[in-house]
Amino acid sequence: MTAPCPSLRELSAYLDGEVSPGVRAALEAHLSACSGCRTRLTELGAVGAMVRAHVEARAERADLSGFAARVLARLEPYRPSFSERLRVSWEEWRTHRPGLLVGAVGLATAGLALLLLVPGQAADVSERSGAMVRSVSTDEQAHVAPVVLKTENGDAIIWLVDHPDRPSLSIGNDASVPEVTPPSQPRPKAGEL
Amino acid sequence: MTAAARSAILGSLLLASGAVAQPAAVSLVVEVVQASNEGTGVDAGLERMREQFAKSGITYRSYHRLSRDQLKLAQGKPSEVKLPNGKTGTLTLVSVKGSTAQVSVSLPPLQTVATLGHEGSVYLQAGPHAGGVLILVLTPAGT
């Protein structure tokens, strides 16, 4: 006595290996005895095989060699106002590197002033409360450049951004902190392995 | 009173107060904070940090204090702070002038000399760690 033929729905689940061992055993017992069901099963499977063969063949024709680069180029620019600010300080830093941040750049943005100090300003500094940065530098071959930010309530933040000429690992940069990009140069690509 | 006598008295007063005898020193609170976008917790006492950072354009969602120590920096004697990402920060007191202290910090690849007054902290980015960044925070003790 053969069990009734399973529904196509069941065969579909069996095809995907998603039936319990008990059901599987019963199905296989039935299939071994029922050529009609074997055909139905094969037909169902043929759909998937055709879809796969057809779509993959078409996909093979695509040239994905520049894909990743294009994705990177499309990544959202970080908040431009901040990028603007940093770009200015970066230019300052570059022209007077290494080791010194020279000149003061006041930027018209709430709560943010880039404070770049020259050694020897000791006299005025001592009268002000709050932290000040006298000098800052990074190692010669470092992939990062320092940026000094002064906050509203007198704190100083020394942040590191990607060195545009030696792009590499962004050191812990949050998505909201942009890479500093000198305006005249094309955006550097992320370093290769 | 003769000049000599005056300077002798002054000298003994100075010695008594210890103003000349003691080398310069400064007490700092040194914290290691991890900032990241994972989670939204801001530890107690770090809300001000989060706010100032956000106003400066650096926005992280969570700030966790990994360590907090009070260091007494003696002039010319470096103190080391080991960070969980393997880096070591070296702090050296350069000089004290009035109520401000100049502290040199070496935290590769960064070197800096900062002046700390009565109040105000210095935050130094110390590299990535566990999905976020580490920040070394120096604050004058007693703030």
Next chain:
Amino acid sequence: MPTDDLTLVRRARSGDQRAFRLLVERYQKKVYTVALGMVKDPEEALDVAQEAFVKVHRYLGHFKGDSSFYTWLYRITTNVCIDVLRRRGGSRADAVEYDDSVELDLAEANLGALSSQLDTDPSRAALRRELGDKLEEALAQLPEKHRAILLLRELEGMSYEDLARTLDIPKGTVMSRLFHARAKVQRLLSGYLAGEPDPRKERK
């Protein structure tokens, strides 16, 4: 040994663009293939695939890491595809979800016709061109969500569990949807193979 997805994601989240690039390179072909199956046009599929990765990058901060990156990536990809298809108009989202007559039709269908169309080596790329076109038409007639589930299952071999997570549906729904998608395509193709008249047929 290649770095695992979650490590790359973590690094990418803290700003490491190299790590993000590695993730893109690891999955670009697969994402593109699924997109191609969904939107059909290769140029559009490229655009969709890029858009998916751009979105991944934008929302890296939201990725909890409690699900696999893989299913999250495909969820984004599928959603971008569905958006594109809906914008095209003629959305099949309102089409009858389950066509129960399918099972009856199949009982009378030209059994065996489909599998005999496959080359003896089913992994060979070439299907007869016209059959390929018919297959495209059949896929196009599926509601977007049914097309998506069929493609993800067949192209990626995704388990029901992963499909459930990717499409945010219960496992039972996975089974039904997949079945109906397969059955519908089979019915449409069987009809063609049996020589049923096709009102849209054009002589090449």
